[in-house]
Amino acid sequence: MFELRPDGLYQIKSNHPLLFLCGYLQVLAIARAYGQLHSYGLVIQWTNIDDRSIIKFIPMRWLHGENLKLLKDLLLDSGFKVTNLKNVWDLITQYLHESTSVPTRALVTETTGWLGQSYATAGWSVNCQDDELFYIGTAIDQLKQLGSLHSWQQHVGRLCEGNPLMVFACCTALAAPLLHWLNWDSCGFHLVGNSKSGKTTVLILSASILSDRSYCYTWRATANGLEAIATGRNDMLLCLDELHQANPDDVDQAIYMLANGVSKIRGSKEGFAAKTNRWRVGFLSTGEISLSETLAQIQKTVRAGQEARFIELPVARQYGAFDYLHSAMNSKEFAEMLDRNMAANHGTVFRAWIEYLSKQPNLAEYLRIELAKIREKLSKTQYGNQTGYALDRFALLALAGEMAIAAGIMPWEPNEAINSMRNLYECWLDNRGHHHDSEEHVLRRILAHALPHWGMGLVDPSQALQDGDVGYVVNDNDECEWFITKPAFRDGLQIQHVSQLSQRANMMKQRGWLITNEGAGRFEFKRQFPSGKPHDRYYRIFPSKIIRDLHLNTQVSQIKH
Structure with a gap:
């Protein structure tokens, strides 16, 4: 017999005092991998020596024979407290076996994003299924929340009105989880502007839909880890700052890698092909130079596929990245006010947005129908494939924004997103196929x-x-x-x-x-x-x-x- 207490697991014996075995260890559910009829296991929760709670999925086979070593390694390496009793692991294994009668059933996933109508992140899930849903991947929870949705709307969202690039930034984050329903590949935008033009502030604004400014990475810092980051951002926005500081060779490879949505094929220790990671992301990049200028440093030119997947927009509004400063006296004061407001209000929009989307019936068909309507509103002219590809992406951003307005998530008047995307699409058309240097x-x-x-x-x-x-x-x-x-x-x-x-x-x-x-x-x-x-x-x-x-x-x- 065993008794689980807040401070740990104890063995109960008649006429004997309670015997402490290990730290807190509980079986939450019997689970299987999403979309699989095998791969059963247990979802277990334990507390380590730093009082940190950890939830993991362990396959059933780990409770038997030589595989038990995998369970020991997992627990001990995490800082799990275990006594030095000779048979302590036999007792822990017995406890876990007895706990398999728990009635709760669950599904587990190693990837973030959509699972049917449900949606998983490393920190929270929106579950529309009968079984519980647990994320068991390696991504770190970076979706931080502060303030309320209403507070974000009043102190951040309202400042976007009259500012097409700011509306664009919000819509980029909102559109990322819609790519799944349209079965579109990953795609991204790159904001090109001079130093201190406000482009990084716009990037942080986009991130504020999901989290705080730590959600943004720099191109240089992510060169080697971009695959892992993209995997953890599946069906989400990926923010990358300062393209001009990145290694051009890394950028050259990263554009295709991000857009293709699959990691490199690597070998495992056993000599077999290791599991490949997959993702679908919307990404937003900033920099003082364009992609063509970046690649020119290594005597390369932009290929058509890169140009289509990396849509560049100039940061050349009336006040840098801004057009309407609301109550601010100048663009610097406006950017500082926006920064303060975002620091106190972030991360609340995305969850509300996912909850709204998960309840929409026939979402894929709805998006296709409405997308065609908005495309007509943005431009009635028929263009070639590359221009049409970009038009579709601007239309998706406009649709995401208008849906969020209708849902009461974005605090804007109807057509704010459509008008902003039309303006930016026309700006992109003006600059299509042309290159520039800012000195x-x-x-x-x-x-x-x-x-x-x-x-x-x-x-x-x-x-x-x-x-x-x-x-x-x-x-x-x-x-x-x-x-x-x-x-x-x-x-x-x-x-x-x-x-x-x-x-x-x-x-x-x-x-x-x-x-x-x-x-x-x-x-x-x-x-x-x-x-x-x-x-x-x-x-x-x-x-x-x-x-x-x-x-x-x-x-x-x-x-x-």
């Missing part, structure tokens, strides 16, 4: 060369553009304006890397050298000239101001056009 001295040198080149290819608005022409020259209110075509503008600015166009155009816009009528995040100017088409777009620049501000030794009147 200001490079822009100065390039403009000094580009202005004379552009000037010689300009024509009067009454004339039709011919081969070799770069745009129109217009004199309004004694101010000379140039409307440069998109190809000529990109050629003149020597665009070579994917983020150069937005960064250089944004730099010109901030200095008043370029204006747009296309809204935040875009830099083109829509205008119809007598010989042009109704929806033609140009880059509208002010050459005289550029010459004055850069102290160039030339005058607009000296430029032949």
Whole structure:
């Protein structure tokens, strides 16, 4: 006979005092692996010498013969307290055998994410099955919670309104568990921006849906452990900061590895192929340089598959990563307020979101139908495969956001997510296939060369553009304006890397050298000239101001056009 007390397990003998055997050890349930009709075992819970509670699944075979050594190793290596009685392990094994009559049945899983309508994480589960559900994998619980959902909505979520990149960050986290229901591969976004632009704050905002800022990793720190991290984030968001500090070779391999969702095939000690890990994640990355600039350091170019799986967005809003500062005086004050609020409110949204999703009938079919509708709202134009792939991902983010709004989880007005994703998708289209470098001295040198080149290819608005022409020259209110075509503008600015166009155009816009009528995040100017088409777009620049501000030794009147 045995008696389990809070301080440990005791043996009971008639006319003998209680005999202490070991620390607290309890059988919680008889379990089997999810989706299997074999692999039965016990879910056991014990307390180690540091008073830490541990829950593990042990196969039934560990209670017999030589396999008992595996149970001993597991318990002892964890710090389990055992007396030095000669037959103590025989007694512990007997106790476990007697405990197999426990009525509770359970399912166990080594992976996080969806199991039917249920969802498992290393720290908690949303269970929609009759049997209990236990996570027995190796991932560490990093889904920390602080504050309430309502508090997050008021102090963090509300600040996202009017800020497309912030809405995007939240929707990226919400969309990750939807990939499973659409049977889509992993996919990710990369935010490219200058130092102190607010991109890391946006990354932490995305993480706040699930946890605190410790949920974010840096590219450099995860080079060797990215497979394990991705496995522990299956059906969740993966946050990676500071691409510019990573080894380019590691990045080159990581993009495909993350998107493919399967670990490398390795051999076991016995010479057989070891078990491969699988995952499906949405990942969000940040950095001061683009993927193409990263790979250029090792004389490589971005492959089509990498570009599709690593959708790059410029961080070039009105105030860096932000458009609307709410009550803050400047972007620095706004970012600091957001950081404080996220430190006190995080991790509550994701569980509420998973609980909501787990209750939705026919979720996969619903997502497919609604996704097609939102795709039409984002763009009615038919594009090629790569552009369509990106459009689908922006549409998924918009759908996730709108569903969360309807569920009362996101504190935004309807269409906030759709409008934000439409804006960002159009920004992505503006920069698609083009590369950039952000150094200001490079822009100065390039403009000094580009202005004379552009000037010689300009024509009067009454004339039709011919081969070799770069745009129109217009004199309004004694101010000379140039409307440069998109190809000529990109050629003149020597665009070579994917983020150069937005960064250089944004730099010109901030200095008043370029204006747009296309809204935040875009830099083109829509205008119809007598010989042009109704929806033609140009880059509208002010050459005289550029010459004055850069102290160039030339005058607009000296430029032949």
